[in-house]
Amino acid sequence: xxxxxxxxxxxxxxxxxxxxxxxxxxxxxxxxxxxxxxxxxxxxxxxxxxxxxxxxxxxxxxxxxxxxxxxxxxxxxxxxxxxxxxxxxxxxxxxxxxxxxxxxxxxxxxxxxxxxxxxxxxxxxxxxxxxxxxxxxxxxxxxxxxxxxxxxxxxxxxxxxxxxxxxxxxxx
Amino acid sequence: xxxxxxxxxxxxxxxxxxxxxxxxxxxxxxxxxxxxxxxxxxxxxxxxxxxxxxxxxxxxxxxxxxxxxxxxxxxxxxxxxxxxxxxxxxxxxxxxxxxxxxxxxxxxxxxxxxxxxxxxxxxxxxxxxxxxxxxxxxxxxxxxxxxxxxxxxxxxxxxxxxxxxxxxxxxxxxxxxxxxxxxxxxxxxxxxxxxxxxxxxxxxxxxxxxxxxxxxxxxxxxxxxxxxxxxxxxxxxxxxxxxxxxxxxxxxxxxxxxxxxxxxxxxxxxxxxxxxxxxxxxxxxxxxxxxxxxxxxxxxxxxxxxxxxxxxxxxxxxxxxxxxxxxxxxxxxxxxxxxxxxxxxxxxxxxxxxxxxxxxxxxxxxxxxxxxxxxxxxxxxxxxxxxxxxxxxxxxxxxxxxxxxxxxxxxxxxxxxxxxxxxxxxxxxxxxxxxxxxxxxxxxxxxxxxxxxxxxxxxxxxxxxxxxxxxxxxxxxxxxxxxxxxxxxxxxxxxxxxxxxxxxxxxxxxxxxxxxxxxxxxxxxxxxxxxxxxxxxxxxxxxxxxxxxxxxx
Amino acid sequence: xxxxxxxxxxxxxxxxxxxxxxxxxxxxxxxxxxxxxxxxxxxxxxxxxxxxxxxxxxxxxxxxxxxxxxxxxxxxxxxxxxxxxxxxxxxxxxxxxxxxxxxx
Ligand code: HEM
Ligand code: SF4
Numbered sequence: 001x002x003x004x005x006x007x008x009x010x011x012x013x014x015x016x017x018x019x020x021x022x023x024x025x026x027x028x029x030x031x032x033x034x035x036x037x038x039x040x041x042x043x044x045x046x047x048x049x050x051x052x053x054x055x056x057x058x059x060x061x062x063x064x065x066x067x068x069x070x071x072x073x074x075x076x077x078x079x080x081x082x083x084x085x086x087x088x089x090x091x092x093x094x095x096x097x098x099x100x101x102x103x104x105x106x107x108x109x110x111x112x113x114x115x116x117x118x119x120x121x122x123x124x125x126x127x128x129x130x131x132x133x134x135x136x137x138x139x140x141x142x143x144x145x146x147x148x149x150x151x152x153x154x155x156x157x158x159x160x161x162x163x164x165x166x167x168x169x170x171x172x
Numbered sequence: 173x174x175x176x177x178x179x180x181x182x183x184x185x186x187x188x189x190x191x192x193x194x195x196x197x198x199x200x201x202x203x204x205x206x207x208x209x210x211x212x213x214x215x216x217x218x219x220x221x222x223x224x225x226x227x228x229x230x231x232x233x234x235x236x237x238x239x240x241x242x243x244x245x246x247x248x249x250x251x252x253x254x255x256x257x258x259x260x261x262x263x264x265x266x267x268x269x270x271x272x273x274x275x276x277x278x279x280x281x282x283x284x285x286x287x288x289x290x291x292x293x294x295x296x297x298x299x300x301x302x303x304x305x306x307x308x309x310x311x312x313x314x315x316x317x318x319x320x321x322x323x324x325x326x327x328x329x330x331x332x333x334x335x336x337x338x339x340x341x342x343x344x345x346x347x348x349x350x351x352x353x354x355x356x357x358x359x360x361x362x363x364x365x366x367x368x369x370x371x372x373x374x375x376x377x378x379x380x381x382x383x384x385x386x387x388x389x390x391x392x393x394x395x396x397x398x399x400x401x402x403x404x405x406x407x408x409x410x411x412x413x414x415x416x417x418x419x420x421x422x423x424x425x426x427x428x429x430x431x432x433x434x435x436x437x438x439x440x441x442x443x444x445x446x447x448x449x450x451x452x453x454x455x456x457x458x459x460x461x462x463x464x465x466x467x468x469x470x471x472x473x474x475x476x477x478x479x480x481x482x483x484x485x486x487x488x489x490x491x492x493x494x495x496x497x498x499x500x501x502x503x504x505x506x507x508x509x510x511x512x513x514x515x516x517x518x519x520x521x522x523x524x525x526x527x528x529x530x531x532x533x534x535x536x537x538x539x540x541x542x543x544x545x546x547x548x549x550x551x552x553x554x555x556x557x558x559x560x561x562x563x564x565x566x567x568x569x570x571x572x573x574x575x576x577x578x579x580x581x582x583x584x585x586x587x588x589x590x591x592x593x594x595x596x597x598x599x600x601x602x603x604x605x606x607x608x609x610x611x612x613x614x615x616x617x618x619x620x621x622x623x624x625x626x627x628x629x630x631x632x633x634x635x636x637x638x639x640x641x642x643x644x645x646x647x648x649x650x651x652x653x654x655x656x657x658x659x660x661x662x663x664x665x666x667x668x669x670x671x672x673x674x675x676x677x678x679x680x681x682x683x684x685x686x687x688x689x690x691x692x693x694x695x696x697x698x699x700x701x702x703x704x705x706x707x708x709x710x711x712x713x714x715x716x717x718x719x720x721x722x723x724x725x
Numbered sequence: 726x727x728x729x730x731x732x733x734x735x736x737x738x739x740x741x742x743x744x745x746x747x748x749x750x751x752x753x754x755x756x757x758x759x760x761x762x763x764x765x766x767x768x769x770x771x772x773x774x775x776x777x778x779x780x781x782x783x784x785x786x787x788x789x790x791x792x793x794x795x796x797x798x799x800x801x802x803x804x805x806x807x808x809x810x811x812x813x814x815x816x817x818x819x820x821x822x823x824x825x826x827x828x829x
Pocket of ligand 2: 588589590591594595596597598629630631632633634635636
């Protein structure tokens with residue numbers, strides 16, 4: 001499955017997805033399940049190589065969030081494109097808990113969702129398309145403005161308008 | 173009225189371009205129906221019983237004459253010369269071709285309109301009081317807040333794939349004309365002890381298969397926190413609302429299952445974390461939006477009745493009837509609010525021909541500062557008419573069959589499209605409405621009966637609000653035949669209540685007769701002519717009505 | 726579409742909506758589509774109906790029509806006439822139609 005990071009194709013995923021009963025590789029970034037993290041927490045915190053986690057969309061991020069900083073990658077799931085729970089998880093991780101690592105969308109990821117996903121803080125996407133980079137580039141051109149402030153740094157329409165009137169007033 | 177700036181216009185134009193590309197990909201086979209369906213639904217394009225149906229958003233029910241003209245033109249160019257106004261203050265075209273859909277949306281965008289979020293599991297068009305900005309009993313103009321909500325909810329990245337659709341309604345008056353207690357979120361403006369205006373926040377109302385009256389989650393929310401509070405509610409719902417069963421996915425079920433206390437705790441906790449963040453509304457931003465809704469240039473008229481008006485009232489009996497039923501008190505002395513009934517007895521409720529739309533657009537230019545409103549009861553409103561102009565307006569409306577004096581009466585029926593158009597229906601709604609309305613064509617009887625709200629849905633989804641009708645009519649399928657179940661005593665107003673089931677379902681002819689018998693029973697039992705059907709029902713209960721319908725059988 | 730009937734062993738026709746226009750159409754004996762229910766080919770039993778639906782689905786996959794399904798019809802009449810009330814309205818158009826040229 002093609003993997004996009006910041007809009008570019010990643011040739012080979014550096015992360016090794018590890019089954020719950022398999023040993024973790026010593027020297028390679030390992031991606032584990034939330035269940036394994038819950039079970040083997042003590043053991044895992046001492047590890048040197050980076051750890052990533054797959055978070056089911058039923059996990060309450062308010063519980064998990066304080067631990068988010070321990071991970072370099074968090075993978076959030078879209079079992080169906082219409083199941084939008086991970087959008088809220090993503091925003092909470094980025095905006096409430098300050099997660100700064102890679103936030104990856106997996107599952108039923110479609111071109112027309114990419115715009116929303118990156119607005120919510122995703123920066124990596126597993127997307128089943130040959131033309132993944134073009135699809136991403138097209139999706140990023142969807143809209144020139146936004147109405148909502150999110151953690152993505154875009155200036156909302158409301159703030160743009162306020163800035164414009166303030167500038168105008170200053171000029172007068 | 174709100175006018176788009178460059179930002180709003182660009183977004184709507186970009187949306188049309190995006191949809192045009194999606195339609196092109198569908199028509200050339202690049203995407204399948206399964207992939208396309210959610211995309212077309214996000215642009216209001218359904219496949220109905222007969223054809224594609226396009227639902228246009230009329231934000232909080234407000235139209236300019238220019239927009240209404242465009243709706244008429246689009247109706248002629250791409251449809252069959254008419255449109256259908258719905259209980260959600262929207263407009264539906266029933267016969268749109270897929271290959272024309274993007275062109276129709278492009279024509280709409282030219283007059284600052286769109287079909288964004290008129291379908292799908294997202295935040296839908298926010299609805300409000302059709303008399304907003306004009307009503308004498310208003311605390312504050314709710315359109316300002318509807319527009320603020322419109323912008324916040326449009327293309328909201330976090331809330332575009334909710335468990336289910338989400339509807340918000342706002343009222344700025346204690347007399348609720350927006351049915352706020354039967355919406356996912358209802359916002360009722362009121363004043364606190366310090367005299368500041370804010371919102372009572374109500375959640376978990378709704379009709380459909382499992383109707384609920386909404387519960388108050390917060391008594392008073394200061395205005396600057398509106399968006400952060402909405403965001404907190406939606407964030408909790410998006411994560412914890414059920415997704416395993418489409419019939420249990422609305423927020424009303426979440427509220428019901430986990431309880432209002434638990435959901436309040438979650439929402440308040442979430443709100444505490446974001447209330448002073450980027451969504452907090454600076455007063456300047458509120459003022460900027462409010463400036464769009466500044467009152468029009470009313471003339472300063474003296475109190476008292478305009479002579480033209482008084483004269484017509486005395487000499488023209490029909491005018492008197494109409495003025496009594498179809499006008500409402502304006503806050504500006506010398507002005508009235510006029511409701512244009514789209515319920516001429518025997519016509520499909522809410523349907524409007526293009527010629528009628530054009531005529532109303534002209535009349536709005538002449539008599540109402542070019543403004544028109546759409547009501548959730550499927551009528552139109554001219555919000556600012558000088559009382560001295562009422563006789564002339566009445567004559568002009570009459571020429572287009574638009575002066576039926578029946579607002580709030582038995583023939584002012586709400587009906588969903590039903591089996592004539594809707595792929596989900598069990599039974600027809602419109603023909604029942606037509607037949608009932610004809611029974612109450614006699615003005616003397618209709619006016620004697622007084623306020624009576626009859627609401628008809630063709631299936632349990634309740635698009636026709638039958639649960640909150642004084643008389644509700646629900647279409648059911650009984651071995652392939654159309655049957656109707658009656659409910660009594662519902663209300664969507666400030667005294668919101670769900671109706672009680674009268675008894676076994678009836679066939680079409682029995683149903684129309686039954687409405688007559690219910691009304692006769694009421695007339696017999698009422699204390700005086702001031703006691704409305706609903707009041708009598710509340711006083712005497714179901715039994716006498718039940719006997720009237722079923723005892724003979 | 727929501728309530729496709731269980732396939733009883735009886736006569737059926739196939740209906741769908743035309744992709745570009747959205748019009749209600751029926752599959753004819755020539756394997757093309759007509760707006761007129763009178764032109765619909767009647768599959769006499771369940772087995773024939775299933776095969777007939779498969780043909781329609783192939784045409785849906787080729788983006789000619791959308792959402793094809795079977796409609797049980799009364800085989801005793803000269804013209805195929807649906808048994809379900811809903812399908813009769815679908816064939817004849819809204820019963821409230823008032824605009825000119827309304828009924829397809
Ligand atoms: C013709 C195509 C339509 C379809 C397929 C449709 C479908 C539905 C469905 C499935 C529901 C139930 C949602 C739920 O409970 O989760 C619903 C509710 C509703 N619809 Fe429609 N509807 C249609 C037309 C209309 C029209 C024309 C109106 C306005 C007259 C309307 C207004 C409403 C309202 C007010 C509700 C109930 C309030 C609530 O959401 O709780 N719908 N609709
Ligand atoms: S109530 Fe039922 S029949 Fe009426 S429009 Fe809604 S879904 Fe269709």
